[in-house]
Amino acid sequence: MRAFRKFWMVGLLTLAINGLVLAGTPEPVRRVVKFESAELSATSDFEGGRLSDFVAEGPNSYSALIAPEWRPMNNQQAWYAFRLQSPKPRVIEVKLTYTDGKKNLFYPKISRDRTHWQELPKGDFRLSSNSSTATLRLTVGPEPLWVSAQELFTQSDYASWIQKLTEHPYVTSGTIGFSTQQRPIFKMDITEAPADAPLVLVLGRQHPPEVTGGFGLVSFVETVTGDSQLARDFRSKFHILVIPLINPDGVNNGHWRYNVNGTDLNRDWGTFAEKETQAVRDEILRALAAAKNQVLFSIDYHSTTKDVYYPFPTVKSSEPDERLEAKDVLMRKWLERVRQLTPDHRVPIEVSPATRESKLNSVLWMRTFGAASITHEFNHDTDRQVIRQVAQADATALMELLLARNTTSNQPTQ
Ligand SMILES: [Zn+2]
Incomplete structure (x- = not known):
């Protein structure tokens, strides 16, 4: 029980450092996010999906928190996968922010049907100098857009x-x-x-x-x-x-x-x-x-x-x-x-x-x-x-x- 509480404190501290709020969750580290606004929905509620938070930072800019499933995590394979949808076609920016001192490892793959995948065009991807954040420019619309660390093969x-x-x-x-x-x-x-x-x-x-x-x-x-x-x-x-x-x-x-x-x-x-x-x-x-x-x-x-x-x-x-x-x-x-x-x-x-x-x-x-x-x-x-x-x-x-x-x-x- 003590180990569990300590685990949570470390988790909350890490999340606080990242400036994002974590809602109550029954899981060790949150993986399913359902973000809904008039302009955009974002979720990781599917096989292979993973996000630890998703918040709006401006009219067309969002931040996604990427945390490991378990702490401590001695591995660098920082997985993420989520799906975006917008009532109207728009171009948005999503900043992936890695917790626990982790860095972006996987170059984003995108898909409109979950079956056919392509790499995000190079001009739409920006890595911070220490790779702790990566900013993705994405065209969203009424059709779902999957964004994933690798092709989903679940x-x-x-x-x-x-x-x-x-x-x-x-x-x-x-x-x-x-x-x-x-x-x-x-x-x-x-x-x-x-x-x-x-x-x-x-x-x-x-x-x-x-x-x-x-x-x-x-x-x-x-x-x-x-x-x-x-x-x-x-x-x-x-x-x-x-x-x-x-x-x-x-x-x-x-x-x-x-x-x-x-x-x-x-x-x-x-x-x-x-x-x-x-x-x-x-x-x-x-x-x-x-x-x-x-x-x-x-x-x-x-x-x-x-x-x-x-x-x-x-x-x-x-x-x-x-x-x-x-x-x-x-x-x-x-x-x-x-x-x-x-x-x-x-x-x-x-x-x-x-x-x-x-x-x-x-x-x-x-x-x-x-x-x-x-x-x-x-x-x-x-x-x-x-x-x-x-x-x-x-x-x-x-x-x-x-x-x-x-x-x-x-x-x-x-
Ligand atoms: Zn292996």
């Missing part, structure tokens, strides 16, 4: 994407459990192989604002569910388990990092204290048992401020292949093949800063079962077509390598 978008994929006879979908706020956690099983076929695991959206990682996962999955001979051969030999949206509460609430309990889910793979990671763990263990404990590869899609692959450090070491475990040799081969397939977009391979932390993430946990295991991070700003191509290469390289390995292992040995 639970209902995943649901319709999955629905479409299940038109393929070799894709089945299901719910592996429920989040803290009782949202379903989806999975897809992609396979035409016998029930005990070796397993490949694909994970995504542990961290809510990491939309480009989400796009990478979509491209990977669409490649392995595609119509190529390679994909058909692959599905006839392997079982691909996809858990695309591990943190539906965080995504739908427009969080910067955590689930609704303030937990970073990708640091919860040792304790499994959260409902989301428990559901994922139990599903992976079920699939592992069916596969007679054969899990070959695991990829977890994320986003950060650069494009990068984070394999286990051994993969990056100078040790020769002969001294490495089979999973690390497979990972080296895979990274090499991905590079051959993407000659125009060379993605660095680095040791993840998370490796220095004591808490387990998905990569470390999946290694304990023998999987070649990696995090693939996309820059928040990477061209969406490039994301598509690189993640296609991820899938193609994996299918080639595992099929070649499968053929080799079936040959009689002397």
Whole structure:
């Protein structure tokens, strides 16, 4: 209780510093705003929406307060998303003001229909010298205008994407459990192989604002569910388990990092204290048992401020292949093949800063079962077509390598 009160005092102080008034709210940090005036309505009351306040500062100028979902917030992925509407067409300015010493990270995307997005024109965007505020010039009117840190790609978008994929006879979908706020956690099983076929695991959206990682996962999955001979051969030999949206509460609430309990889910793979990671763990263990404990590869899609692959450090070491475990040799081969397939977009391979932390993430946990295991991070700003191509290469390289390995292992040995 004391911690809660202290939390509130810090919150109120921060808001007071920003010169804006916070109305009473049942949530730790306010996320849903409904601003109504004769000239303009502004709201964050939709999946992925987030604002902490919205006030008029002049006839055509407004200020929007952007606060993290939880304090302290050690992450810089300052998410925002809101929708504007005006009875008459007008040009307005909205100043995004970041609390907690945070800065503008995401370049604003706008949409008139929530489906098609574009970047705000460069001339309509002004950043303050320390990036703690950003001013957006926006043309509003009777049609809604969505303004968002990234394209909105939330639970209902995943649901319709999955629905479409299940038109393929070799894709089945299901719910592996429920989040803290009782949202379903989806999975897809992609396979035409016998029930005990070796397993490949694909994970995504542990961290809510990491939309480009989400796009990478979509491209990977669409490649392995595609119509190529390679994909058909692959599905006839392997079982691909996809858990695309591990943190539906965080995504739908427009969080910067955590689930609704303030937990970073990708640091919860040792304790499994959260409902989301428990559901994922139990599903992976079920699939592992069916596969007679054969899990070959695991990829977890994320986003950060650069494009990068984070394999286990051994993969990056100078040790020769002969001294490495089979999973690390497979990972080296895979990274090499991905590079051959993407000659125009060379993605660095680095040791993840998370490796220095004591808490387990998905990569470390999946290694304990023998999987070649990696995090693939996309820059928040990477061209969406490039994301598509690189993640296609991820899938193609994996299918080639595992099929070649499968053929080799079936040959009689002397
Ligand atoms: Zn992440």
